[in-house]
Amino acid sequence: MTSVIVSSPYLAPGNKLKRLMLRVIVALLPGTVAYAWLFGPGVIINIILAIIFALAFEGAILRLRAKPVMPHLTDFSAVVAAWLFALCLPMHVPWWLVGVGMGFAMIAGKHLYGGLGFNPFNPAMVGYVVLLISFPREMTAWYLPASVSGATLGVADALAYSFGSADISQWDALSAATPLDQVKTELGQNIPIDEIRQSPLFGAYGGAGWEWVALCWFVGGIYLLATRTIRWHIPVSVLAGVLTLSLIFYLLDPQNHASPLFHLMSGAVVIGAFFIATDPVSAATTDKGRIYYGLLIGMLIYVIRVWGGYPDGVAFAVLLANMCVPLIDYYTQPRVYGEQ
Amino acid sequence: MTNNNEIIRNGLWGNNVALVQLLGLCPLLAVTSTVINGVGLGIATLITLVLSNTIVSLIRGFVRKEVRLPVFVLIIASVVTIIELGMKALFYDLYLVLGIFIPLIVTNCAIIGRAEGFASRNPVGPAALDGLMMGMGFLGVLALLGGLREIVGFGTLFANAHLMFGAAAKSLTIHLNQDYPGFLLAVLPPGAFFGLALLIGAKNWLDLRPQEKTETAEPLAEGA
Numbered sequence: 058m059t060s061v062i063v064s065s066p067y068l069a070p071g072n073k074l075k076r077l078m079l080r081v082i083v084a085l086l087p088g089t090v091a092y093a094w095l096f097g098p099g100v101i102i103n104i105i106l107a108i109i110f111a112l113a114f115e116g117a118i119l120r121l122r123a124k125p126v127m128p129h130l131t132d133f134s135a136v137v138a139a140w141l142f143a144l145c146l147p148m149h150v151p152w153w154l155v156g157v158g159m160g161f162a163m164i165a166g167k168h169l170y171g172g173l174g175f176n177p178f179n180p181a182m183v184g185y186v187v188l189l190i191s192f193p194r195e196m197t198a199w200y201l202p203a204s205v206s207g208a209t210l211g212v213a214d215a216l217a218y219s220f221g222s223a224d225i226s227q228w229d230a231l232s233a234a235t236p237l238d239q240v241k242t243e244l245g246q247n248i249p250i251d252e253i254r255q256s257p258l259f260g261a262y263g264g265a266g267w268e269w270v271a272l273c274w275f276v277g278g279i280y281l282l283a284t285r286t287i288r289w290h291i292p293v294s295v296l297a298g299v300l301t302l303s304l305i306f307y308l309l310d311p312q313n314h315a316s317p318l319f320h321l322m323s324g325a326v327v328i329g330a331f332f333i334a335t336d337p338v339s340a341a342t343t344d345k346g347r348i349y350y351g352l353l354i355g356m357l358i359y360v361i362r363v364w365g366g367y368p369d370g371v372a373f374a375v376l377l378a379n380m381c382v383p384l385i386d387y388y389t390q391p392r393v394y395g396e397q
Numbered sequence: 398m399t400n401n402n403e404i405i406r407n408g409l410w411g412n413n414v415a416l417v418q419l420l421g422l423c424p425l426l427a428v429t430s431t432v433i434n435g436v437g438l439g440i441a442t443l444i445t446l447v448l449s450n451t452i453v454s455l456i457r458g459f460v461r462k463e464v465r466l467p468v469f470v471l472i473i474a475s476v477v478t479i480i481e482l483g484m485k486a487l488f489y490d491l492y493l494v495l496g497i498f499i500p501l502i503v504t505n506c507a508i509i510g511r512a513e514g515f516a517s518r519n520p521v522g523p524a525a526l527d528g529l530m531m532g533m534g535f536l537g538v539l540a541l542l543g544g545l546r547e548i549v550g551f552g553t554l555f556a557n558a559h560l561m562f563g564a565a566a567k568s569l570t571i572h573l574n575q576d577y578p579g580f581l582l583a584v585l586p587p588g589a590f591f592g593l594a595l596l597i598g599a600k601n602w603l604d605l606r607p608q609e610k611t612e613t614a615e616p617l618a619e620g621a
Binding site for chain 2: 157165187190191192193194195
């Protein structure tokens with residue numbers, strides 16, 4: 058019998074990455090359940106498809122790069138990326154769309170840069186943005202929550218939609234502009250906010266249905282903070298960026314600008330702040346840098362929403378801020394103790 | 398360098414303007430959304446290269462070293478103007494599609510690069526051959542990239558062939574898949590970068606393959 062002498066620390070840390078990723082998945086569960094409950098099971102189908110595609114692409118390219126396949130497939134990083142990617146998609150999209158997006162995310166967004174830990178951009182957002190600019194028709198077909206339209210597509214219908222064996226036009230009545238889209242279009246036609254908010258699309262603060270999903274993301278985010286999976290700097294500064302800018306414009310002209318609470322509770326701000334912007338690989342790494350990074354994302358979200366061409370801007374804001382990360386990190390390096 | 402075979406090999410493959418020298422990327426990336434656009438600009442660039450190389454080589458004995466670059470630019474600009482007016486007269490629709498990129502051939506670094514690097518130091522024959530081969534290499538990449546982006550982006554091949562070959566060529570268009578949804582990214586500028594990167598990668602892979610085979614054969618044998 059041989060005894061191995063080891064030095065401290067004696068508590069085995071286990072597979073840290075795997076544990077982190079599992080916590081993120083747990084934190085995503087309440088929001089995902091709420092999303093599927095309110096908007097139909099299509100989102101679950103998207104998540105499953107995205108995970109299958111993500112693992113397939115990841116495995117294939119790891120093989121191609123002659124890297125160990127199983128350790129990377131079971132660390133759940135691809136699963137989390139696929140999950141977040143699927144949550145960005147509209148509820149019902151054709152299956153090949155998920156495949157194209159996941160292919161870009163895993164191959165161009167992750168492995169061409171060197172794989173996990175080396176990608177300067179958030180892979181899930183790379184995949185989503187590629188789809189958004191390539192397939193505007195499929196990527197803007199949003200469906201109403203059950204509370205507004207009275208019905209959502211069931212599992213069988215959603216599967217038929219995904220795999221193209223259904224006549225999509227029969228569900229036209231169930232799809233509509235998202236609340237953010239509605240606000241943007243109607244403000245462009247000089248309709249005051251009070252009148253726009255009369256539409257059944259809107260709930261108490263954000264969009265009908267959407268605000269509950271956002272609340273659940275918030276709960277998941279608090280869990281991530283409580284378990285110290287993420288640190289407070291990025292989510293707080295992203296939310297602060299959105300709130301500050303929207304508050305300034307709301308106070309200046311409340312008839313033509315949606316309230317800060319509306320901006321907070323609709324679209325992808327909360328999930329973006331807690332789950333997407335906090336990606337440890339592509340985010341800034343210093344504490345001060347994380348605050349700048351978060352504020353930049355928050356402000357860009359508002360700028361894109363109000364003056365940009367798209368109704369929501371979380372993905373673009375995150376990618377643009379990813380681009381600035383090397384610069385932010387360079388200028389926010391903490392002073393080494395004793396140095397001038 | 399005056400060996401004809403070497404000139405041909407360099408122009409088409411070994412020293413390819415687009416894939417190795419990475420010159421003339423602006424028109425390369427901007428107009429290759431379809432095969433026909435790419436070929437149209439490729440032919441215009443090819444003619445420019447041949448004419449400018451020939452003229453530069455002819456006058457290489459009379460131009461002082463200090464003023465050679467302005468003279469080269471004047472020659473290239475005159476040639477491009479002739480081609481632009483010619484295209485306007487003969488292929489007006491294609492001229493409209495390519496637009497600003499025809500006069501911009503003047504600024505294609507490949508052309509002044511060949512004038513300065515080759516034509517001004519070699520006799521007329523090799524200079525003209527070099528222009529032809531460099532132009533062919535560039536044309537080939539433009540056509541290939543155009544084809545790649547057209548297939549992925551629109552699901553067609555040889556669309557708008559009538560711009561170059563007249564109305565009879567309309568039937569040349571091949572639809573690969575009738576209800577292809579289109580992949581806008583391939584048609585947008587990022588698609589050009591992705592496409593060019595893939596082509597360069599493919600060329601490097603083809604170049605490295607014979608070496609790798611001989612290199613990896615031995616350690617593999619040892620390991621087994």
